[in-house]
Amino acid sequence: MIAGIYLALTRPFKIGNMITVFGNSGKVYDIGLLNCDFLMKNGDIVRAPSFIIVDNADSNIAYEKQSGK
Secondary structure (H helix, E strand, C coil): CHHHHHHHHHCCCCCCCEEEECCEEEEEEEECCCEEEEEECCCCEEEEEHHHHHHCHHHHEEEECCCCC
């Protein structure tokens, strides 16, 4: 849960951002205290524990900034 709070406070990405985690790309669908959900390009929703995202943020996560609207 601490990782989820960290994500909520630092907001390294937001809902709607395209993000790559461990080589799999998807759109951030939901950010929770325990998990983050991603909508993958094939339509699947994948749930990743928040602590994995925080623990591996430096080397395994990249995101594309959305064009400003």
